Amino acid sequence: MSATLLRTSAVRSALRSSPRASFGAATFVRGKATLPDLKYDYGALEPAISGKIMELHHSKHHQTYVTSYNNALEQVEAAQAKEDIATQISLKPLINFHGGGHINHTLFWENLAPKNQGGGEPPSGALSKAIDEQFGGLDSLKQKFNAALAGIQGSGWAWLVQDTQTGNIGIKTYANQDPVVGQFRPILGIDAWEHAYYLQYQNRKAEYFGAVWDVVNWKAAESRFK
Amino acid sequence: MAATTYTLPKLPYAYNALEPAISAQIMELHHSKHHQTYVTNLNNAAKSLATAQANNDIPTQIQLQPALRFHGGGHINHSLFWQNLAPPSSLDTKINAAPKLSEAIKATFGSEKAFKDKFNAALLGIQGSGWGWLVRFDNENGRIGIVTTKDQDPVVGAGEVPLFGVDMWEHAYYLQYLNGKAAYVENIWSVISWKTAEQRYLGKSADVFASLKASM
Ligand SMILES: [Fe+2]
Ligand SMILES: [Fe+2]
Numbered sequence: 001m002s003a004t005l006l007r008t009s010a011v012r013s014a015l016r017s018s019p020r021a022s023f024g025a026a027t028f029v030r031g032k033a034t035l036p037d038l039k040y041d042y043g044a045l046e047p048a049i050s051g052k053i054m055e056l057h058h059s060k061h062h063q064t065y066v067t068s069y070n071n072a073l074e075q076v077e078a079a080q081a082k083e084d085i086a087t088q089i090s091l092k093p094l095i096n097f098h099g100g101g102h103i104n105h106t107l108f109w110e111n112l113a114p115k116n117q118g119g120g121e122p123p124s125g126a127l128s129k130a131i132d133e134q135f136g137g138l139d140s141l142k143q144k145f146n147a148a149l150a151g152i153q154g155s156g157w158a159w160l161v162q163d164t165q166t167g168n169i170g171i172k173t174y175a176n177q178d179p180v181v182g183q184f185r186p187i188l189g190i191d192a193w194e195h196a197y198y199l200q201y202q203n204r205k206a207e208y209f210g211a212v213w214d215v216v217n218w219k220a221a222e223s224r225f226k
Numbered sequence: 227m228a229a230t231t232y233t234l235p236k237l238p239y240a241y242n243a244l245e246p247a248i249s250a251q252i253m254e255l256h257h258s259k260h261h262q263t264y265v266t267n268l269n270n271a272a273k274s275l276a277t278a279q280a281n282n283d284i285p286t287q288i289q290l291q292p293a294l295r296f297h298g299g300g301h302i303n304h305s306l307f308w309q310n311l312a313p314p315s316s317l318d319t320k321i322n323a324a325p326k327l328s329e330a331i332k333a334t335f336g337s338e339k340a341f342k343d344k345f346n347a348a349l350l351g352i353q354g355s356g357w358g359w360l361v362r363f364d365n366e367n368g369r370i371g372i373v374t375t376k377d378q379d380p381v382v383g384a385g386e387v388p389l390f391g392v393d394m395w396e397h398a399y400y401l402q403y404l405n406g407k408a409a410y411v412e413n414i415w416s417v418i419s420w421k422t423a424e425q426r427y428l429g430k431s432a433d434v435f436a437s438l439k440a441s442m
Contacts, residue, residue, distance in 0.1 A: 056405055060405040153292070154378070155396075175354060194395065194400060198396060198400045203397065
């Protein structure tokens with residue numbers, strides 16, 4: 001575990017003990033986003049996802065989103081102080097992209113788990129019931145989810161989402177780092193950017209989409225489902 | 227109404243010829259797997275489109291547009307990309323292989339260095355997968371400019387002539403550069419074929435895409 005404790009602070013260690021309630025708060029300390037620690041080692045998701053991928057993905061890619069988000073936020077704050085509306089608007093794509101990257105990856109790490117922490121164990125309770133009713137079972141959901149992942153044209157994510165209006169669940173894809181906000185609530189996300197699998201799977205992305213279910217943390221998904 | 231069959235074009239150099247800027251492993255996967263997949267899926271989409279056209283089935287024709295754009299764009303972009311790269315030892319990669327274009331670059335951007343800085347910044351600013359292109363705009367008196375496109379959107383607008391492009395999908399550099407895409411962007415200049423760029427700059431839009439027709 002020590003390998004993953006890159007930037008442990010008392011604040012984050014304390015927040016880690018109540019991860020469910022703390023998603024928003026845990027990653028924004030005094031207005032600044034910080035890289036969250038993983039709850040498992042980089043190598044813990046092997047063979048589905050290699051340790052090398054996890055290390056780069058968390059310590060480099062996610063870190064870059066955090067850093068760039070903080071930079072963009074600083075510029076927004078400066079523009080706000082000057083009541084410079086044009087600059088505030090021009091910064092919106094950066095907030096969406098880097099803030100989205102931070103949110104998406106934070107949720108992603110949480111909805112993955114090694115086998116010995118419940119990774120791959122099928123969902124239970126209300127979410128399981130909703131999956132059965134709306135998809136005809138978990139296998140059918142996985143099939144449709146994988147088809148959605150494979151159909152992404154470029155970089156992006158596929159999410160199991162809950163419609164906050166109807167309560168129904170569904171599969172949606174999002175381009176680049178567009179986050180799941182607004183009408184839909186994120187339940188389970190899979191990163192379909194090439195950096196998420198390329199070192200291990202190269203162009204064989206269907207193999208990654210097949211294997212990732214072995215490390216999906218359905219308990220985390222259940223806790224997001226309302 | 228049989229659909230045309232597109233084929234993967236041969237590279238004008240060996241897979242390892244662009245080293246050290248781009249590794250042989252990347253080139254082989256990129257050409258033989260990624261580009262091939264675009265060609266295969268383009269042919270599938272073209273076939274479905276031909277059937278829908280034969281049946282006067284307009285909804286299906288419209289529904290096929292995104293696949294045609296994505297896979298057709300992937301085929302066009304990669305075909306142009308391979309041609310606008312050359313081994314670093316080749317004289318084609320020196321900017322004096324593009325006398326007219328380099329004049330236009332200096333007139334537009336001030337200097338070769340200023341142009342490269344702006345092009346690099348554009349490449350690094352792409353949010354997600356996409357491409358950066360130097361383009362000639364015939365509708366604007368033949369001016370040149372830097373354009374970025376998302377995913378596999380091709381530069382095929384009326385009066386737009388792509389002079390050279392750089393693939394900013396992660397598959398284009400990840401095995402060698404990992405998250406260090408700034409180094410990829412820096413090194414790509416050692417393998418840009420200024421000779422190809424000059425030919426495209428002096429030619430017509432149709433000339434640029436002519437080689438694509440030849441590979442049908
Ligand atoms: Fe990612
Ligand atoms: Fe590519």
